[in-house]
Amino acid sequence: MLKLSKLTDYAVVALVRLGQKEEVTTSPVLSRSTGIPEPTVAKVLKILATQGIVTSQRGARGGYRLAHPLEEISIATVIQAIDGPISLTTCVDGGDCDARSTCGLGGQWDMVNAAIRNALSAITLADMKNHTVTDRLGGLRTPSMPGGPAATA
Amino acid sequence: MLKLSKLTDYAVVALVRLGQKEEVTTSPVLSRSTGIPEPTVAKVLKILATQGIVTSQRGARGGYRLAHPLEEISIATVIQAIDGPISLTTCVDGGDCDARSTCGLGGQWDMVNAAIRNALSAITLADMKNHTVTDRLGGLRTPSMPGGPAATA
DNA sequence: GCATAATTGGACCGAAACAGTACTGTTTCC
DNA sequence: GGAAACAGTACTGTTTCGGTCCAATTATGC
Numbered sequence: 126m127l128k129l130s131k132l133t134d135y136a137v138v139a140l141v142r143l144g145q146k147e148e149v150t151t152s153p154v155l156s157r158s159t160g161i162p163e164p165t166v167a168k169v170l171k172i173l174a175t176q177g178i179v180t181s182q183r184g185a186r187g188g189y190r191l192a193h194p195l196e197e198i199s200i201a202t203v204i205q206a207i208d209g210p211i212s213l214t215t216c217v218d219g220g221d222c223d224a225r226s227t228c229g230l231g232g233q234w235d236m237v238n239a240a241i242r243n244a245l246s247a248i249t250l251a252d253m254k255n256h257t258v259t260d261r262l263g264g265l266r267t268p269s270m271p272g273g274p275a276a277t278a
Numbered sequence: 279m280l281k282l283s284k285l286t287d288y289a290v291v292a293l294v295r296l297g298q299k300e301e302v303t304t305s306p307v308l309s310r311s312t313g314i315p316e317p318t319v320a321k322v323l324k325i326l327a328t329q330g331i332v333t334s335q336r337g338a339r340g341g342y343r344l345a346h347p348l349e350e351i352s353i354a355t356v357i358q359a360i361d362g363p364i365s366l367t368t369c370v371d372g373g374d375c376d377a378r379s380t381c382g383l384g385g386q387w388d389m390v391n392a393a394i395r396n397a398l399s400a401i402t403l404a405d406m407k408n409h410t411v412t413d414r415l416g417g418l419r420t421p422s423m424p425g426g427p428a429a430t431a
Numbered sequence: 432g433c434a435t436a437a438t439t440g441g442a443c444c445g446a447a448a449c450a451g452t453a454c455t456g457t458t459t460c461c
Numbered sequence: 462g463g464a465a466a467c468a469g470t471a472c473t474g475t476t477t478c479g480g481t482c483c484a485a486t487t488a489t490g491c
Contacts, residue, residue: 127357127394129280129366131450134387151466164452171468184459185465200390204280211280233406234287237353240397241280248393253386283478304438317481324440337487338437 133207135161136169140203141254143179144195149188169207176206195254201245211245212238286360288314289322293356294407296332297348302341322360329359348407354398364398365391 138159143150150158152167159166170189174181178198179189191198205211213234291312296303303311305320312319323342327334331351332342344351358364366387 127280127282127361127364127366153466162451165450167467168451174467181467182459183457183467186460187458187466189467208280213280213282236405237398237401240401241394244393244397245390248390252389285479306438315480318479320439321480327439334439335487336437336439336485337489338435339488340438340486342439 129204130208132165132169132172133204135159135165136173136203136207137200137250137253139166139169140173140178140191140198140250141195143189143191144250144254149182149186149190151188155189172207173203178202178206195251196249198250199246200248200250200253201242203250204245211242213241282357283361285318285322285325286357288312288318289326289356289360290353290403290406292319292322293326293331293344293351293403294348296342296344297403297407302335302339302343304341308342325360326356331355331359348404349402351403352399353401353403353406354395356403357398364395366394 138161139155142155142159152170153163155161155170156163156166161169170179170181173179174189177192180192181187181189201211291314292308295308295312305323306316308314308323309316309319314322323332323334326332327342331345333345334340334342354364
């Protein structure tokens, strides 16, 4: 349902929390601080470490630390790190679309993907922490939007 | 992986094809026309009928017809019809986020959802049919984009 | 008016992906 | 040398998705 995985949600929470501390932080501490179960937060941090979003320090007195300031990490980066590349359909870039010849709309999904990526790249973790939204997004509303369905029809 | 279901992809293809015909069209005809398996296209049309996107005519000589012109149906509408509401996280509008008190970012995901919805609502099925893109989206690239990751970090 | 055929409507089931957990190994500090 | 913490792998339960089948409905032809 166009819903990103819960792991990504956890990742954002953990990263924002991590950005509020200067020293290295361990998984258990982060777990208590965020309310996310220990094994899960450990798994998330592990993935983020492999993607270079956080740096890890092994051994006693080890832990995790942000590799970049919050302002330089976009939502799109986190999503791609956890969930993989952002592409709405499998019918892109040589996918196995068996109806390619008849479907008619060749790579029209690419522009949709680009729109999504664009919107997600414009929001950083710092924007998530602060409750103010930068106006880089055209027509973006304030956090508490009317809530009605955005159906155009 | 922020990927919408194949059903939605099928729905768009079927709707665009349906928009090219005036008279009512049956599932088998649409299946042959699009290359989508018969049962699947039937299921998609069924869902779209319940959502009011297409009108159905039961019985012999029945079939489906578009309820609105292609220009008035946005991608967001189709996605919401098939996949359900567009909300990236479960932690919105009274969701069961058990870490609400500690996570810190109350409804910050809402602005992300709004951005997505915005981008998706700006693209109509007519845009998918024609290979030209209207410039309603700020910074949207042409269909064949470079393809590099949109990571900001 | 009745039988028949065509088509949608709703329910069901198997398969795949995901979230979460546990365990073992490696590294570093005390 | 012992303890603490990350790294990697494997496993299991759950949910969701994709696909299929059968029942309800309506127009047509006799």
